[in-house]
Amino acid sequence: MMEMDNKLKIAVFHCGFVYSGGGERIVLEEVMGLRRLGYDVVCFAPTLDRKRCYPDFIDHVGVQTFLPQLPKWFPLWDAIAMTLSSVLAPFLALRFLDIDVFVGANQPGAWIAYCVAKVLRKPYVVYMNQPNRLIYPRKIDQETGWLTRKDYHVLNEIIQRIKRFVAWADRISFTGAEVMLGNGGYIAGVIEKIYGRKLELCPAGCHPQPREILRLNPHTAYVGSFKVGEVIIHKPYILITNRHEPQKKFEYVIEAMAQVAKVVPEACLLIPGTFTAHTPNLIALAEHLGIADNILFLGQISESDLQRLYQEATVYCYPAPEEDFGMGVIEAMAWGVPVVAWNKAGTTVTVSDGESGFLADPYKVESYAEGILRLLLDQNLRVKMGRAARDRVETLFSWDRHVRIMEGAIRQAVGEVVEVVEIPVRRPIATAVSEPRMVEVEIES
Numbered sequence: 001m002m003e004m005d006n007k008l009k010i011a012v013f014h015c016g017f018v019y020s021g022g023g024e025r026i027v028l029e030e031v032m033g034l035r036r037l038g039y040d041v042v043c044f045a046p047t048l049d050r051k052r053c054y055p056d057f058i059d060h061v062g063v064q065t066f067l068p069q070l071p072k073w074f075p076l077w078d079a080i081a082m083t084l085s086s087v088l089a090p091f092l093a094l095r096f097l098d099i100d101v102f103v104g105a106n107q108p109g110a111w112i113a114y115c116v117a118k119v120l121r122k123p124y125v126v127y128m129n130q131p132n133r134l135i136y137p138r139k140i141d142q143e144t145g146w147l148t149r150k151d152y153h154v155l156n157e158i159i160q161r162i163k164r165f166v167a168w169a170d171r172i173s174f175t176g177a178e179v180m181l182g183n184g185g186y187i188a189g190v191i192e193k194i195y196g197r198k199l200e201l202c203p204a205g206c207h208p209q210p211r212e213i214l215r216l217n218p219h220t221a222y223v224g225s226f227k228v229g230e231v232i233i234h235k236p237y238i239l240i241t242n243r244h245e246p247q248k249k250f251e252y253v254i255e256a257m258a259q260v261a262k263v264v265p266e267a268c269l270l271i272p273g274t275f276t277a278h279t280p281n282l283i284a285l286a287e288h289l290g291i292a293d294n295i296l297f298l299g300q301i302s303e304s305d306l307q308r309l310y311q312e313a314t315v316y317c318y319p320a321p322e323e324d325f326g327m328g329v330i331e332a333m334a335w336g337v338p339v340v341a342w343n344k345a346g347t348t349v350t351v352s353d354g355e356s357g358f359l360a361d362p363y364k365v366e367s368y369a370e371g372i373l374r375l376l377l378d379q380n381l382r383v384k385m386g387r388a389a390r391d392r393v394e395t396l397f398s399w400d401r402h403v404r405i406m407e408g409a410i411r412q413a414v415g416e417v418v419e420v421v422e423i424p425v426r427r428p429i430a431t432a433v434s435e436p437r438m439v440e441v442e443i444e445s
Contacts (some may be wrong), residue, residue, distance in 0.1 A: 012030060014045045015108055026327075113429060154343070183203055269317075339351050
């Protein structure tokens with residue numbers, strides 16, 4: 001590696017910072033991690049919402065936008081910013097003359113990195129959480145829809161009219177990079193099938209907590225209470241931390257809770273996160289099943305409150321059926337909390353079935369409820385699995401490890417010979433499983 005006085009200057013481009021999602025967290029952690037290693041790193045995106053996207057981190061990282069931001073009240077400000085930044089990408093190069101290497105995270109981050117790097121004749125790396133969903137949607141995206149904001153609908157309309165060009169730009173900007181990185185073994189297999197180029201595995205990370213602060217006494221996850229804001233949280237509780245979007249399929253856990261509540265009536269399901277247009281459907285389903293008192297929607301919470309919820313949780317649930325990775329899974333495991341998820345897609349990489357949690361039969365609610373109940377009813381089993389979960393993420397899914405892999409890719413891109421970080425062989429892509437019909441509840445306007 002180069003000495004500290006010869007560190008590279010790196011620019012990281014992401015698609016946008018408008019909500020607190022896994023992709024956004026990965027980029028923020030990469031920037032902070034590379035800076036800790038001594039690199040001079042700047043971070044840019046077409047669009048930014050400081051209040052909705054990790055407000056505890058975004059100012060610390062110092063994210064900037066490529067172009068001046070329109071006021072938030074301006075119609076379709078997000079879509080306009082993303083479109084203009086993509087179209088003007090080659091002209092943005094003058095702003096980055098002093099950069100040594102670029103990192104493009106997802107689209108249009110990868111496209112902008114490609115254009116700027118080619119103009120300046122500099123190397124670039126791409127990091128992919130997933131294929132471009134507007135070009136290559138998943139089955140679950142087609143069934144439920146995932147464009148929950150007007151801006152995304154507008155972008156989709158534009159892209160579908162010039163889909164051939166966008167598909168070309170998407171492919172060339174990904175495959176033209178010196179190094180392609182993928183978020184874990186499952187999604188790497190999907191991406192390689194689409195783009196025809198091998199990826200280096202760089203799974204997302206977490207901060208494994210010191211063993212001495214974990215709630216591993218058999219009783220601590222089952223009794224007691226604490227406050228989040230003005231809300232009193234009673235244990236035991238099950239936790240979900242995904243965004244409130246249709247393809248995340250919270251319905252599965254809500255339906256499972258109807259079975260869990262019959263056996264453990266004091267158990268509660270906690271769902272933090274900003275309310276969306278989909279949230280009322282989830283609330284109505286809970287009411288329809290007669291378990292509204294067992295489900296608590298907390299709204300947006302701070303990062304410190306989120307970590308407290310992880311720390312005190314009895315079980316963490318991840319119901320998304322086709323998730324590429326699932327960062328909430330490893331964040332819960334970092335606190336010694338076992339996970340219940342589906343035996344399909346990204347969670348087959350992060351969760352070791354029967355050791356750090358349970359992988360339920362897709363998509364059988366009875367199997368999912370059984371996994372939750374086993375952990376609620378057997379305190380010693382929960383402790384054992386919690387310890388295994390924490391140790392698993394420390395070995396395979398820490399941010400330190402992620403950033404070191406990213407650092408190696410960057411130095412490889414500039415022509416250095418680097419030591420390869422060994423990663424366990426990925427699992428094969430799971431066979432698609434048809435989904436049963438979920439209970440639908442109409443909401444009166």
